[in-house]
Amino acid sequence: MKNTDKRIGIISNRKRQSQEVYYLLKDKLRKNNFILNDKNPDIVISIGGDGMLLSAFHKYENQLDRVRFVGLHTGHLGFYTDYRDFELDKLIENLKLDTGAKVSYPVLNVKIHHGDGEVSVKRALNEATIKRSGRTMVADVVINQVHFERFRGDGISVSTPTGSTAYNKSLGGAVLHPTIEALQVAEVASLNNRVFRTLGSSIIVPKKDKIEVIPTWSDRHSLSIDNQHFLYNNLSKIEYQIDHHKIHFLATPSHTSFWNRVKDAFIGEVEE
Structure with missing residues (x-):
């Protein structure tokens, strides 16, 4: 499947683990025929945590109508992140199947x-x-x-x-x-x-x-x-x-519902 019509921008923090994921993800995206374009992307992937997603939002806040975001976490579970650092192949496969669906927030x-x-x-x-x-x-x-x-x-x-x-x-x-x-x-x-x-x-x-x-x-x-x-x-x-x-997030099977995010962030699993 060719994906040359999808331009992907990647933004990462400077931590060692995030940088390793950054270069590995870039390599996987190239091998799967995605276009890497940080200037005019269709999809922006932030690598790090919620703070990195906030930085990605402000970097592209003048392109909100055309950009969709997806967060990839390299530490603890993030409120704005749908993928962990060991789920790169899963992210790639979902990008291949992407139809343009989005989840929008004020x-x-x-x-x-x-x-x-x-x-x-x-x-x-x-x-x-x-x-x-x-x-x-x-x-x-x-x-x-x-x-x-x-x-x-x-x-x-x-x-x-x-x-x-x-x-x-x-x-x-x-x-x-x-x-x-x-x-x-x-x-x-x-x-x-x-x-x-x-x-x-x-x-x-x-x-x-x-x-x-x-x-x-x-x-x-x-x-x-x-x-x-x-x-x-x-x-x-x-x-x-x-x-x-509005801000638009990539809607994939891995996009966590809001209430699941709240539960995971503040409550977790309750022992009975």
């Missing part, structure tokens, strides 16, 4: 308004978290044009449904199935006492609604978007919405 759009009027836009697969550098952050939270609360604390995290199992979960947020196109707002160490008051629990916001976080101080803030970190001076506002693009 992506977070983050619009950053700077004090000088400049606006920059970024995307997140898991979450975006804003904090004030070294001090308590004070910010107004506006949901769908309704002033919801004045937040005081370490920061605010906004996550996608797939990101609900990441930092959001450690903040006490709920786990959302990715077919529920919604965002989740979670407070990071909020101050709640007789003087200051916030809701104190995570909030599920529907697809159509926009979330705005408006800092009351214009000094330095940090913004973490997945595994990327940025520092900004003089932020005026950050807007969060469901992006009109």
Whole structure:
């Protein structure tokens, strides 16, 4: 079977095991007549762990409409990975049988308004978290044009449904199935006492609604978007919405269901 119409991009971390798998997989793909193309791929294979898949997402986030992703793990079980490092032949066979099927998940759009009027836009697969550098952050939270609360604390995290199992979960947020196109707002160490008051629990916001976080101080803030970190001076506002693009994963018999991923990641096998 010829597969010359499929362009495959591969991205790997620098660990020895991942590099060994990287070169072995490249050799197997060539022998099976796949085209290796990191610039304009149809399918991107990330080798490493969930962090590597996040890096792959950001590398190709301007090609989301045409690229499908597949994760290959070289360590512990990953939330975004369907294959282990000893399953290369299985991956190759599934690529041969691929018909273009995909599993799609929502992506977070983050619009950053700077004090000088400049606006920059970024995307997140898991979450975006804003904090004030070294001090308590004070910010107004506006949901769908309704002033919801004045937040005081370490920061605010906004996550996608797939990101609900990441930092959001450690903040006490709920786990959302990715077919529920919604965002989740979670407070990071909020101050709640007789003087200051916030809701104190995570909030599920529907697809159509926009979330705005408006800092009351214009000094330095940090913004973490997945595994990327940025520092900004003089932020005026950050807007969060469901992006009109989605991330697409390769749908094969090895693509693990969301609830199996949640079970494997957090519960495992229960002894009776």
